[in-house]
Amino acid sequence: MATIQSLEARKAIGREARERAKRSQHAMTGDTDRDPVALLQQNSTGRVEALVPLRYGRMSLSPFTFYRGSAILQAHDLAGTANTGIVFPICGDAHLMNFGGFATPERQLVFDLNDFDEVATGPWEWDVKRLAASFAVAGGHLAVGRGAIGDLVATAVLEYRNRMHEYSQYSTLELWHDIVTFERMIESAATEEGRRLVVKTMEKAAGRTxxxxxxxxxxxxxxxxxxxxxxxxxxxxxxxxxxxxxxxxxxxxxxxxxxxxxxxxxxxxxxxxxxxxxxxxxxxxxxxxxxxxxxxxxxxxxxxxxxxxxxxxxxxxxxxxxxxxxxxxxPADGPAHQGQRVVAGQRLLQAxxxxxxxxxxxxxxxxxxxxxLRDMKVSAEVERMSNPVLQGYARFCGWALARAHAKAGGKAIEIASYLGNGERFAQALTDYAFAYADQNEKDYETFMRACRAGKIEARSDEDMAADFRV
Incomplete structure (x- = not known):
């Protein structure tokens, strides 16, 4: 049987983690001295050869689609940063488009993480940084002003902090059974526009069976x-x-x-x-x-x-x-079978x-x-969101990620203690998000130069579909 640590001992672990990784250090982007194209080519090894150009074609559409397809680059970079030492199975690719709605086996519509291909044991803050940077990259793609982008990132991170403090008070079973339903999202939406969008999304999901x-x-x-x-x-x-x-x-x-x-x-x-x-x-x-x-x-x-x-x-x-x-x-211990790794991680992280x-x-x-496949599954259409609605979406993502981490790691008390009640961590991650969005832009430009030079081949869905037309 496991030995249960006292709440005070667990809080002390969180405070002590600040010595390992000061909260201000999370503004650092990490080891970005690498060839992004070479890393992406390594990541393409073993894939269907004829489809690799399509992968690159989809990534080439914008810096945001590039970011979505290049999780390997950010993981490489984060390995060069200080980490808290508080680790458990994390999503590994918690960008804003990997959250969404879907039906539980009981036919309840919930909002949660929905992609676990990269799930593995790692520092919890890697997920938060992936999410924060995704809002900065997407904000730039949508021509959102710098101040508004900073608000989006801070909103997601502060919601994560606030919810983690809330979950640190939950009993084990209360936490295990907590679920972010669309009804709860309607109740917590800050604007009438946001509430209408949630209701509309519920109606859309009902038809996606x-x-x-x-x-x-x-x-x-x-x-x-x-x-x-x-x-x-x-x-x-x-x-x-x-x-x-x-x-x-x-x-x-x-x-x-x-x-x-x-x-x-x-x-x-x-x-x-x-x-x-x-x-x-x-x-x-x-x-x-x-x-x-x-x-x-x-x-x-x-x-x-x-x-x-x-x-x-x-x-x-x-x-x-x-x-x-x-x-x-x-590197950390985990299932040797990669399919089992995904399933085990998904079951832990999802409500x-x-x-x-x-x-x-x-x-x-x-x-x-x-x-x-696609059971009442709906994803955010961020291109159609106004700034207030996008900010509401950032809150929901921060909430869902905090719930997932609190359940999967059982370390809500430690993380809440590490974060504290101030805004130091949120400010550091806002700085990180802007810096990493700049790095992503550089990587995207390097990638596009490689495409134009013929070093790698990028083809669109439409271009490849034309190969099959008579």
Whole structure:
């Protein structure tokens, strides 16, 4: 049995961490003496070769999309900074677009972190810095004034501080059961405009179900559903539009199907018995390759279409899990299987997780995790937000990140003690966010010069889609 430390001892740990990393030191950007293009190319190793140009194409759209796809750069840089020594599984990529709404298994709409590809044990402040810098980068992209950007960053960080103090008073079970619902967001919204947007988002989420996706993504022929190709974003691995290449051997042979069946059986073994019973009510109809996001482009990602006895669909996403950029620059113990790492981290950080979360090892020894595809999932449309609404969104992100950290680490008391009641940490992170936004701009310019010089190839979705038009 674990030995429980006294509250005073835990507060002392937080105060002592200020000696290891003074709060003012968090303004430092870290080790930025590196070649961003070389690091991105390293991070592309092992991805689908034909899709790497699409990854770079999506990153090339703006400094903000570049930031979203370059978590490896910030992890590298943060490794050169002082850290508090207070570590636990962190998100690893907590930028503002990796928060959003989704349905819990009980069909409750919640706001939380929703991307865990980079989850790993690391210093909690790395997540806060990733979030703070994302608001500075996005603010610049949206032509928000410098003063307003500073307010956005400070709002997110101060909300994180305030909520962490609040969570430091919670009992273990109170904290474990806390959840940021959309109803609570409406109650805490500071403006009427913000409240209306939350309500509108709830209405939008209600229509984003697996059933609504079925006829958009698939066609029924002879009583069987087939996913429609829409390359480069969606295609059959062994079909005429495949971008996987001959080396992946995605032929529809009995041997290959057998490997997929074995991988699915292994996945079932990571689920609880009632989840396995639930999935036994569905029959597999089709499997396709689906390109998602910015940072994930080129990794293996499949979508499985399954149908129950009433003809209703279930879409499962099967996503490749690679080494976390956090683990690369902050070595720590964790699951050896990368899919298990993602699942374990997501279950710890989220207030309520996908009922179908599990992991497996697929053909060619690639490691994967499973989750339900787009279940009432909604993301922020920051380009359409006014400054007051964007500030409200910053508050919600700070709140959700504090809740995730408090639950996953069980160290709300230590972090709250470290942060204190003043604004020293918030000021340091505001300075950091501006400095890192400048660094991101430099890295983006270096990246774009490499694209123009032909050192790396960047192609848009539209350009690649044209390859398949007759």
């Amino acid at each position: 697996n059933e609504s996706m079925l006829e958009k993504m698939a066609v029924q022929t002879g009583g069987r559903w087939t996913i429609q190709d829409a390359p480069p974003a969606l295609f059959h691995p062994a079909g005429p539009n495949s971008l996987l290449g001959k080396a992946e051997a995605w032929a529809n042979t009995d041997a290959w199907q057998g490997k997929l069946n074995a991988a699915f059986d292994d996945y079932l073994g990571t689920l609880s018995s009632e989840r396995r019973a639930l999935l036994s009510e569905f029959e597999l109809q089709d499997i396709a390759f689906k390109v998602v996001g910015v940072g994930s482009v080129g990794t293996f990602c499949l979508v499985m279409l399954m149908i129950d006895g009433h003809g209703k669909p279930l879409f499962l996403q099967v996503k490749e899990a690679r080494e976390s950029v956090v683990a690369r620059y902050f 309520a997780s996908d009922a179908f979360l599990g992991w497996t090892t697929g053909p060619a020894k690639r490691e994967f995790y499973f989750r339900k």
